[in-house]
Amino acid sequence: MNQSSVVITGMGFVSSIGCDTEAVVDHLRRGRHGFSRVELRQGVDLPIKVVGTVPGYAFPSPDVRDWVLPPESHVDLCREPSLPPHGVYAVDAAEQAIAQAGLTSDQLGDGSTGLFGASSGSPMLLRHHLSVYDKDGSQRGHPLGVVRSVAGTLNFNLAARYGIRGASCGFVSACASSSHALGSAYDEIALGRQDRMIVVGAEECAAESILPFDAMRALSTHADPDMACRPFDQARDGFVVSGGAVALVLERASLAKRAPLARLVGWGQAADGYHVASPHPEGTGIVTAMKRALQFAKVDEAAIDYVNAHATSTPAGDRAEALALRSVFGAASPAVVSTKGLTGHGLSLSGVLEAALTVLSLRGGFLPGNRNLKNPDEACEGLCLPTESMDADVKLAINNSSGFGGANVCHVLAQP
């Protein structure tokens, strides 16, 4: 391992499939999903009936006094009025990751540690704060309304909470956001600017953040939580949104105090240059992103054991990625799994969530399965798509993400 090697030393999960590593591994290995039936608007029969909810947490209204947190949460809602719902998730995920990496408050605050965040902000609170401002012509609103609702709220809140004096920034590329954050965090260390980086992705999963995707007809309208999300399957009809947060601690290998969980070997990105919302039909951008990541990491595609696919369960997106994977790997397909069949689509959160799930496979010696994959899309011909979890010595893996505007990111991850 050379001086610029970047290792992952801490992970934190607050997700639809569990709020600690053991629960998440259990869901992955047993193929248990994190979906529930919900009523997004009380008393209104909306077409969207299934989401990936986070166990133990509830944010039924914009009023912080209605919020429910699990007893193990590190957040004191009375004392942290600037946190949105997904900021609460993010703090609890970051606390797990920081503890696992064994970082001290001195390390967090001495300028050698940076923090990158990725989220869509809190559309629920943005709407609420504006409604208060407009109410009765008062033209008055909560003074923390901006910092708790705009897209940078994660990095505002967490950088202040942990006294971060290094790099602090938010990333906005829709469903590739936290993958860009993770890749850019790698760069900060590899270029010698920082010794360690915390990367946090989070989403609140409220009606305000979900329903705009229904307007795009991008969501599954299936009412059965067991069947709604079906990446790569011919019968897929859209994605299922999920919320939560995942945090990763990246460190320069030579400085890590704890045993590394995995290595982040490199990354690549490329845009489609095609459409504001639709992927290129043949996935040309994701092909380039994968090739750039592998080239940068000096890894031959034949050495890849596992691909954590972006595949969200939309007809167009899954097809484009499947064709891209066939283009890169030819006849020798590694195992390709979309863990969104278990977790749902965490939007900005998904990239770092799936990087963390990939680390679990590298460490635990197993592959998750493609849940609900009965009849693969014909575009998947030749791809190795396991449907059940299995033991496997996963040495090298890639993690794909794609977002609006045709943004594509690929990470290369390895056993330590």
Next chain:
Amino acid sequence: MANALLQHFTESEVRHELRGFPERAVAAVIGLKQESSAEALKNAVPEILAFYLPSGVSTDLTTQPPSARLREDLGVDSLTFAEAAFKMEELFRVRIENVELAEIKTLGELLEFVAQKLFPEV
């Protein structure tokens, strides 16, 4: 006192507005509703302000002297003050301008300012 302060709220509505506040703060505001006096205000306003103090300690601002400086002595930063002002605007149905807030430096000046807003005839 003629001013029917807080009559726009029932007692239970006051409790709803102050959910999460310590009981003594709730009692002070309900006392203000019942008495509508500048004296009762001296209990209620410091209790509201104390709730927003960033340190999280339950400082008893009701025992602080009027000369106590908000920023230097009590740790009331500008956002804390803005949060407390927003709550008072909601509770008392008054409007507090930025320039008015900026001129208030001590606890005594704050109490006098709110009293002027609520009981202009005094």
